[in-house]
Amino acid sequence: MIEVTNVSKWYQQFQVLDDCSLTIRKGEVIVICGPSGSGKSTLIKCMNGLEPFQKGEIKVDGVSVGAKGTNLPRLRSRIGMVFQNFELFPHMTVRRNIALPQVKILGRTRDEADARAVKLLERMGLPAQADKFPAQLSGGQQQRVAIARALAMDPVAMLFDEPTSALDPEMINEVLDVMVALAQDGMTMAVVTHEMGFARRVADRVVFMDQGMIVEDATKEAFFGTPRSERAQLFLSKILQH
Amino acid sequence: MNYSWDWGLLFRSPHIDWLIEGFRNTVVMAVLAWFIAMSLGSLIGVMRTLDNPVAKRVGTIYVEIFRNIPLLAQLFLWYYVIPELLPAAAQKFVKRDMADPQFWTSVVGLGCYTAARVAEQVRSGIQSIPRGQRAAALAMGFSTAQVYRYVLLPIGFRTVIPSLTNDFLGVFKNSSLALTLGVMELTAAARQIEEYTFHSFEPFAAATVLYSCVTLLVITLMRVIERRTRIAGSVGSGR
Amino acid sequence: MGFDWNVIVNNRGLLFQGLMVSFQLTLVAIVGGMALGTVLAMCRLSRFRVLAVAAGFYVNFLRSLPLILVIFWFYILTPQIVGHPIDAYSSVLIAFTLFEAAYYCEIIRAGIASVKAGQVNAGLALGFGRWHVMRYVVLPQAFRNMLPVLLTQAIIMFQDTSIVYVVGVRDFLTTADVVANSNNRPVELYSVVAVTFLVICFTASRLVGRLQRKYAL
Numbered sequence: 001m002i003e004v005t006n007v008s009k010w011y012q013q014f015q016v017l018d019d020c021s022l023t024i025r026k027g028e029v030i031v032i033c034g035p036s037g038s039g040k041s042t043l044i045k046c047m048n049g050l051e052p053f054q055k056g057e058i059k060v061d062g063v064s065v066g067a068k069g070t071n072l073p074r075l076r077s078r079i080g081m082v083f084q085n086f087e088l089f090p091h092m093t094v095r096r097n098i099a100l101p102q103v104k105i106l107g108r109t110r111d112e113a114d115a116r117a118v119k120l121l122e123r124m125g126l127p128a129q130a131d132k133f134p135a136q137l138s139g140g141q142q143q144r145v146a147i148a149r150a151l152a153m154d155p156v157a158m159l160f161d162e163p164t165s166a167l168d169p170e171m172i173n174e175v176l177d178v179m180v181a182l183a184q185d186g187m188t189m190a191v192v193t194h195e196m197g198f199a200r201r202v203a204d205r206v207v208f209m210d211q212g213m214i215v216e217d218a219t220k221e222a223f224f225g226t227p228r229s230e231r232a233q234l235f236l237s238k239i240l241q242h
Numbered sequence: 243m244n245y246s247w248d249w250g251l252l253f254r255s256p257h258i259d260w261l262i263e264g265f266r267n268t269v270v271m272a273v274l275a276w277f278i279a280m281s282l283g284s285l286i287g288v289m290r291t292l293d294n295p296v297a298k299r300v301g302t303i304y305v306e307i308f309r310n311i312p313l314l315a316q317l318f319l320w321y322y323v324i325p326e327l328l329p330a331a332a333q334k335f336v337k338r339d340m341a342d343p344q345f346w347t348s349v350v351g352l353g354c355y356t357a358a359r360v361a362e363q364v365r366s367g368i369q370s371i372p373r374g375q376r377a378a379a380l381a382m383g384f385s386t387a388q389v390y391r392y393v394l395l396p397i398g399f400r401t402v403i404p405s406l407t408n409d410f411l412g413v414f415k416n417s418s419l420a421l422t423l424g425v426m427e428l429t430a431a432a433r434q435i436e437e438y439t440f441h442s443f444e445p446f447a448a449a450t451v452l453y454s455c456v457t458l459l460v461i462t463l464m465r466v467i468e469r470r471t472r473i474a475g476s477v478g479s480g481r
Numbered sequence: 482m483g484f485d486w487n488v489i490v491n492n493r494g495l496l497f498q499g500l501m502v503s504f505q506l507t508l509v510a511i512v513g514g515m516a517l518g519t520v521l522a523m524c525r526l527s528r529f530r531v532l533a534v535a536a537g538f539y540v541n542f543l544r545s546l547p548l549i550l551v552i553f554w555f556y557i558l559t560p561q562i563v564g565h566p567i568d569a570y571s572s573v574l575i576a577f578t579l580f581e582a583a584y585y586c587e588i589i590r591a592g593i594a595s596v597k598a599g600q601v602n603a604g605l606a607l608g609f610g611r612w613h614v615m616r617y618v619v620l621p622q623a624f625r626n627m628l629p630v631l632l633t634q635a636i637i638m639f640q641d642t643s644i645v646y647v648v649g650v651r652d653f654l655t656t657a658d659v660v661a662n663s664n665n666r667p668v669e670l671y672s673v674v675a676v677t678f679l680v681i682c683f684t685a686s687r688l689v690g691r692l693q694r695k696y697a698l
Binding site for chain 3: 045048072075088091105159
């Protein structure tokens with residue numbers, strides 16, 4: 001589904017991605033973790049072309065992301081993305097946030113789009129919030145709306161960029177629950193997160209990054225049982241201490 | 243278009259003297275008015291952030307009055323109206339004995355007008371500081387005056403340096419309005435040369451270049467000051 | 482010394498006419514300045530460097546000059562350039578439009594810059610093209626953010642119209658000045674001018690403040 005092959009990226013002199021390769025098959029859930037500044041967010045943003053890269057190739061469903069002739073908007077509309085800071089459009093109601101892209105990009109009618117929005121909001125446990133503005137919702141609710149907005153486009157895969165990092169602790173679980181359900185439904189997912197509990201429950205593989213490199217790419221059993229690299233061991237001991 | 247250029251006329255006496263005098267008056271007026279604006283404006287701005295309702299009120303009224311009347315009308319008020327309202331002795335001084343009344347009226351008018359703008363910058367600078375800073379300073383036992391002196395003003399002023407630069411350039415440009423009272427400033431000098439020589443391009447070009455150069459100079463200078471006074475780790479500080 | 486407010490009452494028609502000229506000037510300068518200012522802002526944000534640099538130069542150059550000087554430029558030079566005399570009012574309209582456009586350009590540019598990069602990314606990630614992101618995500622937010630500043634600029638411009646006094650266009654202040662001189666009543670007339678501006682501008686800025694609170698995102 002998503003194939004990352006020998007991708008490198010530089011900000012001027014500074015190398016942020018160093019020869020990264022990664023394959024995500026259909027229906028797989030991959031958790032990407034690593035210390036801050038390790039390049040994990042950058043890597044996931046490369047997958048839908050939000051960040052350009054200088055070397056290597058990324059293919060989504062056979063389409064090359066970096067190639068000149070690629071219709072990026074079309075490719076992006078088929079991959080859902082969820083951001084750390086939700087990025088709901090503050091000047092639109094929740095319903096319109098979910099409906100507008102369906103109408104403008106997929107060409108659905110207003111009614112179809114609205115019906116889809118309502119259905120997804122129910123699935124997210126937010127049936128009563130359709131006519132509110134994002135600022136009137138809690139962080140956890142906003143993030144679930146953002147997930148609904150991405151799902152409304154019927155994506156073939158979903159990218160999550162630290163979806164719970166900006167949330168208060170009591171709201172993290174309501175978002176994770178939605179993500180777990182999504183994974184169990186068979187969605188292809190790449191998730192950048194520090195939530196190791198989530199990784200344990202639904203991840204097929206865990207990818208560990210450090211200093212722009214993919215240091216470890218293992219099944220979750222192998223990763224949590226006996227991580228091979230010292231850096232991954234150190235990282236795990238730090239975040240699992242408490 | 244047929245126009246006989248004569249750039250040399252700018253450098254002939256008395257034209258060059260007028261230009262120099264005009265430029266000097268513009269700069270001196272701007273600096274003096276800025277001095278008034280900064281002192282009065284800081285005071286008014288601080289008053290608007292105090293808890294005392296009277297101080298707040300007075301500050302607000304000042305700002306609203308000086309911000310909502312055109313500067314030109316304010317200059318006319320200072321020059322033609324205020325002296326009439328003064329007691330006889332003061333009136334005699336203002337009308338007869340004061341040297342260079344147009345110049346000083348312009349300076350005071352410009353200063354008071356700009357003070358309202360400075361006050362708003364100072365107020366917003368102080369109010370942009372998280373309330374925790376004030377609380378922390380008070381908790382250490384600082385008096386209100388000390389809180390302002392050591393915490394709020396040093397932070398507040400730094401954050402509004404770019405806007406204050408704009409306000410200074412505003413005074414500099416607005417000083418051109420003094421020509422309506424008969425002050426021989428830069429624009430007036432250009433006009434006078436034009437009237438005497440019937441050449442309009444050259445004197446106005448000279449004035450334009452002078453205004454632009456000073457603006458450029460001030461902006462460059464303030465960038466340096468801004469960089470020097472920046473607080474490490476605050477917004478806009480280097481990476 | 483006594484005041485004689487009759488001079489105001491007797492000349493109310495003239496003064497009102499002058500006030501209307503001030504409003505008219507403001508309106509034309511807002512429309513013209515915003516139209517040109519939007520074009521300039523688009524140029525400054527454009528990917529074509531020549532366009533961006535030229536627009537930037539225009540904006541910074543005009544912003545370094547006093548309005549009075551710009552008014553003189555157009556008052557004295559436009560007839561020389563077009564080859565025949567034009568009336569002061571037209572020259573002032575041109576000067577105002579070109580001058581205000583520089584300020585509106587910066588307001589619009591700042592408004593667009595105030596929309597966070599994450600919003601653009603979110604729009605792109607959904608599959609919107611660049612123009613759609615501008616149209617549905619950036620501009621609506623930018624406009625809301627800059628609305629108070631745009632209106633405040635309009636109030637400032639209304640005050641600035643009084644500067645046409647220097648070329649004798651009969652706006653509110655100039656009319657008052659003429660009446661003041663012919664009746665020798667400067668105190669009454671300048672006071673009325675000041676109070677009128679104060680009332681109008683104060684009320685307008687209060688309304689802007691209320692609007693700002695209502696539409697804040």
